[in-house]
Amino acid sequence: MAGEFIGPVLLWLAVIKALQLGTWPALDRTLGSLAAAAAYPASVLLFTLLSWYCGLLGLPIWLALLPFLAAIVLAGSRGFYTRERLRPALPWDLAFLVPFLFMLEVRWINPTISYAEKFMDHAFIASIMRQPIVPPLDPWYAGGTLDVYYYIGYWMSGVLGLASGVSSTVTFNLVLPTVLGLAVVSLYALGHLLLDRYRWLPVLLLFIPNPSAIYHIAIGDSWFDVLWGSTRTIANTINEYPLFSMLWGDVHPHVMSFFNQGFLLFLLVFAYMRWGTLSMRGRAILCGLAALALGSMPGINSWDVLVYAPVTLVFGLLIWWRYGNLALDKKRSWMMLAVVPPLAIAAYLPFYLQLDSPGIGGIGIVPTPSEPVEFLLVHGFFLAVLVASCARDIRKRPYLLLAAVPFMLAGYPAAAVVAIPLVYLLARRRFAATDTLAILGLLIVLITEIIYLKDNMGETYFRMNTVFKFYLPAWILMGTASLAIVGEWLQSVRVGRRMPAGMEKVLPALAVALLLAAPFAINVGFGYGSHTLDGAAYLEGSHPGDAAAIAFLRDLPGNHIIIEAEGGDYTYYSRISSFSGIPGIIGMPFHEYMWRGDGGRISERSADVRTIYEQPSRTVDLARAYNATLLYVGVEERDRYRVSIPADALELIYDARGVQIYRIPA
Template structure:
């Protein structure tokens, strides 16, 4: 397995160097020229070319198609370097000027990738047989590897293509083919790769911010490393609380007061610093919010509060993790846009389209991340243009609109093949009527960043006021704060009234939407529910006041910087770096505003989906907010340690620094304890095969998987399987998941989430039930012909399914007779233990 780690390190390095000229052109105004993003950009561009070529049927989904995509990338880069007036000499000069940045970036990637590969080798429970979504993720990878073209076949709904944002799995499949790794090995290594790419992306973003603020780049590398730690390694405070409780230093009453679900009820006091199994305390750290009904009763679907360190320890290669490096890449693009606006450089059409193309990749990676990235890009351009040409002048508004339309158009244009077959369960935006988040739970989640931002934002505002000769007027901030509070409360009241009206009209017309919200309304009228929702926000205002206060600080300081920046604006378009305002400080405030707004929005709204509450909305928005606040906080720590004493004096600055460091150290308790728990003290036999434990625990099924894989002809269409269907998070669908051969039906509820409807799944469930209860019936044969089934699986999951099916009163049958009948009707071609594979004739009578 060591050879695979080295091979992945080398291959990703080659991709990075192939794409560096593209990055050098893309980030032309940034001090670091986006060097730390090379591998991220290389994997993105090569995967896009591979996918686009396969979608247009120009290339095939094989090693030859990948090599052709790499040749195109190499050709574009060669043209950028060697064309007349190309970047050859400039790149050579830049390399000689930045050896420390290059060396640190490469060492950071190597240490993170190799280190996390070691952790993955020792991790236990890599792909769990039940729970988690790793079956789905390995199914997508194998489904893509088994598809002849794109869109790839859906391994859990035969005859259909994947209806999900699957670009991250295209990237994983590309590296799997390039390195020749087994899919289960690639699954483990890709988690390590994402950890390393996320660290490098955060490192690169913070480096560009600090280097732009400090022309001599002093402290840029340490600050950038801090950004990497904050983004992928730092945890929330729940890990620290778990350790305190386990050690016996946190009283039960105080732990219970936090209201974190299952804490401290499921925790134990052992007198040690070891909080126990990661699946206990570690899981609680990803579920720290507890929502309740309007009557105050706890609900089952509590918000998901994952953060990167938890996700990487869990090892889920899910879209929110797959997109992580590319959110940071989008933020770097936004910072490049800010620089261009400050220097009054209108983006060329090709460059604007490139910005939109890369940002649009998030639509295909994890659609939720796209709006905030576009908003960040346009906000950066608006801020920079305002500083250069005046506050919200007509040229500023026109150029912002032009950039926005170009980015949106190119983001859609370049991904049309994806949109043509994509459907979703998203059903609009609904008001969050349930009680708001408790302040203590919000601080447990984002405490390290809130402490840093609470020191950084007011201090940076005060310093700007001192330098410009203005007074630090608290009344000015309080005026901003009170206006924001009143505006948001008024807006929420209006929206509640509108929601009540919509629900009333809906009830008159039949009540479809009202039925969806019935568990939340609890028999109340829409008006009563709206009144209670507003009353709860007045009784529990902590999170609202905290976030609006910090947003007001960031907003007033940014607004005043823009107002005073316009006073110094000149008509000289060729402004130098030395003449420009501090872009790092401006952009860090934009990042902070973005992160804070994302966590405030979910207090009032959520995206309607199959869950009916804000569980998934909090999950997606909090994860994005973590990335933005981590970068802003890393910059804030550097800035405060450099300038804080000048503003507050020695002792107050020392107290604030101590508070920041204490909060950060409390957050570092999670990764330290998490690494030990996740690997059980590095006691297991190391293996980078993510399927090794399933192979050990279910040898008969794995023998069937191996048999199927060895009998598929190269280039042939994969056969259709019939195995026991499952709802979600079960052992069902394991054969199709680990072969990539399409099953008639796998996890049906996940298919509903991906497609927004349960019609086809319901129809197939009824047909599968007929096949596994009355296999000789004409209806069963007709179903098998319709689905073009080639193999029927009879294994552990099927035995259980048939027994449950036959136990139903409305469909009585004998499980033993059913299995004997299936074996009589169709040819057994594989048998080991309790697992049998039956082959159907090419044409059923």
């Protein structure tokens, strides 16, 4: 069964490589030996942006490929792709390919679009691939679009699927391998800036669990409980870390953003460390890349920009201070600060103008902060490294420990823990790249202990989204800094104690072998495994009627709106719109309520769907009110409703395996 997916995977990889090859020459003079690495994430972001504008202007998506292909031809004619240049770049290809293959194995073992947010994730991808228009159609709200949500990550996924000719149900399982590969390349490149040896260490932040997972292993929990329990450690919140997010398998905004976070940090640190050596052209390219990464964040995962816009401003100020002494100097060291933010907004300006999201409802003070033990079970590894790195400073100036006292007195003990390494790093006032990353990560977790962003998650889970969405950037910032510090410690070991050169080559090969064997050694199937890359393949066994009908609908030409049963969130209902990409009247109503609020009249739509199925005298007129063209009657519809439809007034266009699909007359 695996053999039938070799072709789609190779086509997908060919598109990724073509994008990278087309972008690499433009970055070569600016980024030097790191250009081939940066070209991987940069090219995917650039292709996403260009294809999005094609969709906005009503142009074919494939036109976005032409600039990359033209760049390859031009660079090739000038002799850019020589053996001398390609061979040193091979490690970057492997840095992408190895984690890609690791996640491909994980997705092959457990590919099903069947639980958590997967129905939603695929529904958005399928909708975009069926009709790549801007803004995309909302598959769960007929007549509405995805302008209520940050959908650019789904757009990226969908257009890569269209460009490679891969179906949406296979595309779904190629996205996370791609995200992980791009994230590894970005962090490995960042490691080249921060470390002279052990440059792979920052990559580990993507593969290590939090201390809570170790605790759950120690008490003998099952594998599933280890993963789930370690991400629900702080009461009434979600504390995901990258390894869990990848294994869990939701193609969700907070996961798709990993690579872009790493890429932006690479660019900011590169600018901070090498601005003085760059030409004016190089500085402009670096600003453009940073604007591309930062400008993509609100569309991929809007929460990230609340972190990385300030991060960008901090690095912009540091660059200006380091190279221009905060003056209008000849090196234009103020460019990162003055050019990147407005250019980032301009990149996706139509997206912001179209956005109709309710946003947040304000800022609140956290009344019940994290318990210290729970907090340390989430952040303990990185905090331990950061505190240890400040040990000498603590001995010299122990009085700075008093910085924790105000937080203790105010009832925020976890914030008091964070304040200790934070105040010592600030007191150093050296603001090296590693220190700055650590300071920024610590500030995030400190702030989220004290304030939260108000949303509609209710009183019990008032803090859930704030912790969930901000802890992941904090993990990446603190993880990068902590692992770089570990690398500095290892580098400081006397030469005689250093690892033999041969061993340094053997260990990476062993690590690769273990990584690729790991998915088969541990349970990553969670009981859903079906050993395929087609996320809908399981329907053949569990829902054969739906499987055949969905295949029919996916090939049905024309623009349609379909009526199907609605049965709440995180259920198998709304499966036809999810798997086909054809919009339904209403699906997963709480999600739609979160995006549209009371103005969406969500409960009214759910009631209308019931009426369509149960009151034949109103079926046609009510269906027409939503411009519906198709009516689906399957097992779920019969279980959910007392189905009584006016079959004589409808055109039966499909009848097989207990499923009927009717065309509603215009």
